[in-house]
Amino acid sequence: MxxxxxxxxxxxxxxxxxxxxxxxxxxxxxxxxxxxxxxxxxxxxxAGILNGRRLRLDGQALGFGVTVFLGVKLARKGRVSLEDFERAVSAIPEVQTVEHVLGLYDYRLRVVARDLSDFERVLRRRIMTLPGAGDVEANVLLSEERLPGPIG
Structure with missing residues (x-):
């Protein structure tokens, strides 16, 4: 269009x-x-300009009090394929989004958890055991505000 x-x-x-x-x-x-x-x-x-209509759930009201943005750098040993990592991480219910990014980390994940100890469990038992998972950096979301998009 x-x-x-x-x-x-x-x-x-x-x-x-x-x-x-x-x-x-x-x-x-x-x-x-x-x-x-x-x-x-x-x-x-x-024309692909409008792509679906999404329902925004309130994670807090559903019992997920913690949102963490997790940077994941893939380990270079073993050379796991990007598709294998993406498939495995997408199967984790607490992972809301998986973004392949350019920069210090290879992936940016949005992870929800009930609290910090629940997040630690998800990180240790699910994310860090994924094929190719290497270094990670966690950033806990403190607040979120929806700002107008680029079309103003």
Whole structure:
């Protein structure tokens, strides 16, 4: 999809805040009919600009009081494949995201746990036993604020 107009950008911003809004509500908000808003949303989805709608769970309310960002450097001994590591780490339920990154570490993981001792258990018994797991660095999340994305 080539050019986005101002109305497309407004729809994207509105859906980024609340992806559950109906086409009817968005149409009323931006001066469109429900079918026109629906067609624009479908066009943005078909172009790959809108990619799914996600539900954000409150980890705290579900009993997961600790979130840790974990940098993982793969051990060079044995040369485990990236796919093997990714497959194994993705199977750990406490690991919410797996990001292959460039920098000091090879991967950045978002891990949730009930508390710090639960995180230590996940780290020692699950993550550090993965094929190729080497050095790690843990950063405990203190607070999180959702900031507007790059489309302003």
């Amino acid at each position: 080539t050019g986005l107009d101002d109305l497309d950008r407004k729809l994207i911003r509105a859906l980024a805040v609340d992806a559950g809004q109906s086409a009817s509500a968005l149409g009323r908000r931006f001066g469109l009919s429900q079918p026109a808003a629906w067609r624009r949303i479908r066009r943005l989805e078909a």
